[in-house]
Amino acid sequence: MRASIGALTLASALGGEAVALDEVSFGTNWKAQGEHGGYYQAVATGIYERYGLDVTIRPGGPQVNHRQLLAAGRIDFNMGGNMFTSFNYVQNEVPAVTVAAIFQKEPQILLAHPGQGVDGFDDLAGRTLLIGTGGQQTFWLWLKNVYGLSDEQIEPYTFNPAPFLADPTKVQQGYVTSEPLAIITEGGFEPVVLLMADAGYDSYSTTIDVMQATIDANPDLVQRFVDASIEGWYSYLYGDNAAANELIKADNPDMTDEQLAFSLEKMKEYGIVDSGDALELGVGAMTDERWASFFEKAVGWGVYPADLDYQAAYTLDFVNNGVGLDLKQELYGN
DSSP states (O other): OOEEOOOOEEEOTTTOOEEEOEEEEEEOSSSSOGGGHHHHHHHHTTHHHHTTEEEEEEOOOTTOOHHHHHHTTSOSEEEEEEHHHHHHHHHTTOOEEEEEEEESSOOEEEEEOTTSSOSSGGGOTTOOEEEOHHHHTTHHHHHHHHHOOOGGGEEEOOSOSHHHHHOTTOEEEEETTTHHHHHHHHHSSOOEEEEGGGGTOOOOEEEEEEEHHHHHHOHHHHHHHHHHHHHHHHHHHHSOOHHHHHHHHHHOTTOOHHHHHHHHHHHHHTTSSSSTTHHHHOTBOOOHHHHHHHHHHHHHTTSSOTTOOGGGGBOSTTSOSOTTHHHHHHHHOO
């Protein structure tokens, strides 16, 4: 099932005439979940419709490659994972551009058992780390470089918590919005949570990516999608999100109310969406300094050549306008 506003017309604010909505498709990076809540909120509450958009959300999954579909023109917008995704577009000569960074913090974490002497990243030396293939190609490069870790410490992470639960000495990757709840539920204890973003891993995450051709042909469409999505995120974080959660569960029947509530709580507690530059510039904020910082780190890790035109990976033209700050004030008072 794909969530869509389903409306074909929008009443004109001036003459009351019906005008066609622009149909837009948006691919997410995984199955529907709370971490996608702002987009579903913009569908459920009519925010996209108010911006003249009929948005279809296409959930991702293990057999879905929305990056390829974006490049092929099969979808209009895609949810990028992190800044590696954006730089990879440039390196592979794919003219896709990041136009907003919804997550100011990458929600990637390491989990440890309490009482095992792992209370910070400095305690990881000599530990067995359960890290998946994707993690080895991204955040592991930062961990290894900054904390002097070695590849010999890695065991494959298969997104099953059983090996971690069975061995209290092991450390496991995860997302702050998800895996801790599974450990609490299945293991019966509160794990130690180490958020990489708070230790210097400064990648943006959950970006909005679009082809340069779309920007050139219809920048107003891009602006409306970005602005409406931003408003959707403020509404989801601080308003009544029940309707959005129902759409999420319709697209992902395995999703539970408990998991949705946990994800929302942790996104707010850790400032995943609304922190840093977003506090003044609005959700989705990006800066040249932040992009340069992460790129320079990635060059130091040997991922990219120093002369890669990393600035082609993003544009600030559609963010940093304070969109939604008044809505936050209205809903939250801060």
